[in-house]
Amino acid sequence: MGDDATLRRLLADIARGEAHRLADLYDLTSPKLYGLILRIQRDRGLAEDVLQDVYMRIWQAAGAYRPEAGPPLPWICTIARNRAIDSVRRTVERQGPERDDGEDWVARLIDPHDGEAEFMDRSALLACLGRLDPVHRDCVVLAYCEGRSREELAQHFEKPVNTIKTWLHRSLAGLKTCLEAAS
Structure with missing residues (x-):
């Protein structure tokens, strides 16, 4: 995982339209983001789709990131979490509102070993x-x-x-x- 300065630099480069820097950001952050998404969207195929959607969103929104608002990783994780929740919502809408699989929904969002995201x-x-x-x-x-x-x-x-x-x-x-x- 890149440090804050590296991630800030990458986001600034992406905001300027440097497409190759998105690949660098992906290499640094995708394992963490995929894990976060997978905790929310349990379907691996859908989680992979969400991950790709996250990087498209980062490509579009990189110019909106403001370093003075905080470190870049929580900003990136928020995009991933929101996209994963949207994916679950779409799945629930397709399957109907009732889910009775006994799943612990809180556990999908909380990882006590994830200090960077400050859960x-x-x-x-x-x-x-x-x-x-x-x-x-x-x-x-x-x-x-x-x-x-x-x-x-x-x-x-x-x-x-x-x-x-x-x-x-x-x-x-x-x-x-x-x-x-x-x-």
Whole structure:
């Protein structure tokens, strides 16, 4: 994995249209990004498609990266995470909203060994999620792990959008308080 200065230089070169630098960025970051994507989008073929889409997005958005906003790797990881969540959302829309495969959706986004992306401690998050009302917890997980919109959640839970907003707001406030106490 390249250091911040190398990644910043590569993004600046890509923003200037230097296509060969995208290959250099790919060589440095693709293993990490593929792992991140694969935790969210479990299908290897779809994960590979998402990875290619991520680099197309980086090619298009490299000029939007601002070094003063923070290191480049979290910016790149955010693009990958968002693209992977979008891919899962499209898969869920094709297969229907109900997934009953018993999968731990939180585990798809959290890797306690991934210090660079600064993921929260998995056990603390799971403990705090466990303190939420089960319906509210499911709402939070669907919103933040599957990328469901408030409108989709309102339809899923058969509640008004404002109720979903309230559930999410209160649940996130509760999670924040719980996580702060755990740290």
